[in-house]
Amino acid sequence: MAFWKFSALRLGIMAVIFVICLFLRLGVIYSALAAAVMGWCITYLFFREMRDEAGRALASRFNKGVAAPRTSTEISDALAEDSAVEQHGELRVDSDRKPKPAQQPAHQQQAQQKPDEPGSADQS
Numbered sequence: 001m002a003f004w005k006f007s008a009l010r011l012g013i014m015a016v017i018f019v020i021c022l023f024l025r026l027g028v029i030y031s032a033l034a035a036a037v038m039g040w041c042i043t044y045l046f047f048r049e050m051r052d053e054a055g056r057a058l059a060s061r062f063n064k065g066v067a068a069p070r071t072s073t074e075i076s077d078a079l080a081e082d083s084a085v086e087q088h089g090e091l092r093v094d095s096d097r098k099p100k101p102a103q104q105p106a107h108q109q110q111a112q113q114k115p116d117e118p119g120s121a122d123q124s
Contacts, residue, residue, distance in 0.1 A: 002054045002056075006043070006047070007054075010043045011039075013039045014035040014036060014038075014039035018032060021034050
């Protein structure tokens with residue numbers, strides 16, 4: 001149903017633009033081209049949710065019972081996760097938690113500390 005609603009909306013917009021262009025005496029061919037381009041642009045820019053729903057309806061109509069294709073990256077990630085679970089048992093991933101800061105080597109920690117003030121150095 002979403003596909004038909006979106007198609008009717010697009011055709012309606014194209015019809016209105018076509019009549020306006022004919023009224024401006026652009027000619028039938030230029031009016032049809034302008035209506036097609038402007039109808040597509042308007043529905044693309046302002047009716048995204050309706051367009052996406054129509055696309056989902058069409059995809060589900062033609063892909064009944066077919067699993068969505070997976071990319072090679074998704075497949076390799078899934079294999080890596082499976083092997084990690086097999087090696088370490090059940091793993092828990094909490095993506096909402098902030099990661100802990102990594103420990104820095106001692107020489108980097110010393111470089112980040114403030115240098116001593118000139119008056120506090122050993123004076124002989």
